[in-house]
Amino acid sequence: DGGITQSPKYLFRKEGQNVTLSCEQNLNHDAMYWYRQDPGQGLRLIYYSQIVNDFQKGDIAEGYSVSREKKESFPLTVTSAQKNPTAFYLCASSIEQGTGNTIYFGEGSWLTVV
Amino acid sequence: GQNIDQPTEMTATEGAIVQINCTYQTSGFNGLFWYQQHAGEAPTFLSYNVLDGLEEKGRFSSFLSRSKGYSYLLLKELQMKDSASYLCAVITGGSYIPTFGRGTSLIVHP
Numbered sequence: 001d002g003g004i005t006q007s008p009k010y011l012f013r014k015e016g017q018n019v020t021l022s023c024e025q026n027l028n029h030d031a032m033y034w035y036r037q038d039p040g041q042g043l044r045l046i047y048y049s050q051i052v053n054d055f056q057k058g059d060i061a062e063g064y065s066v067s068r069e070k071k072e073s074f075p076l077t078v079t080s081a082q083k084n085p086t087a088f089y090l091c092a093s094s095i096e097q098g099t100g101n102t103i104y105f106g107e108g109s110w111l112t113v114v
Numbered sequence: 115g116q117n118i119d120q121p122t123e124m125t126a127t128e129g130a131i132v133q134i135n136c137t138y139q140t141s142g143f144n145g146l147f148w149y150q151q152h153a154g155e156a157p158t159f160l161s162y163n164v165l166d167g168l169e170e171k172g173r174f175s176s177f178l179s180r181s182k183g184y185s186y187l188l189l190k191e192l193q194m195k196d197s198a199s200y201l202c203a204v205i206t207g208g209s210y211i212p213t214f215g216r217g218t219s220l221i222v223h224p
Contacts, residue, residue: 033211035214040122040216041216042118042201042214042215042216042217043157043201043203043214044214045211045213048211058211088154090156090157097209097210097211098210099144099145099164099205099210100144100145100162100164100205102147102159102162103147103159103212104159105156105157105158106156107155107156108154108155108156110154
């Protein structure tokens with residue numbers, strides 16, 4: 001079945017530690033996105049990528065990094081510079097970035113700082 | 115800047131009809147999405163509007179008025195499983211990336 005797979009579902013990070021969230025899609029979509037969701041909040045855009053080897057900062061990119069070496073993969077690293085990383089992280093993709101192109105989401109990853 | 119407003123929470127009775135409103139003030143407009151999100155799960159696509167008017171899809175309908183910067187999602191024949199958060203997202207000019215509102219938590223009770 002086609003879809004977006006995020007792993008791990010639950011992740012615990014110690015202070016000062018970098019962690020990487022995996023996102024893989026087999027939908028043959030060009031555009032991929034990372035959003036962060038805090039309780040009672042909407043989705044906020046961290047990074048997005050329109051095509052392989054290209055990505056752009058979203059609204060809250062500080063403390064995060066990404067790579068897009070393959071069309072199918074868009075991993076997100078939460079660095080130690082991100083002071084408040086506890087949140088629900090959602091990876092998404094669309095055929096291409098543009099009007100009317102539905103964004104499909106993965107199942108999400110919960111990150112907790114311990 | 116972008117501003118998208120939705121009510122924080124709504125309650126309704128099973129079998130009833132509920133309307134969830136979304137107002138927006140954005141730089142440019144290229145369409146509006148509605149998503150449903152159950153707690154701890156991924157948002158799922160419900161509807162997309164780019165032209166004024168009503169789009170009907172089964173129990174769910176979505177309406178758009180671009181001149182008023184207003185949309186609503188109408189849910190008919192409410193079921194308990196409709197208890198979820200409903201997210202309004204606007205595609206603004208330029209980047210063509212949706213900007214999401216904070217979502218409306220709908221509670222359906224018997």
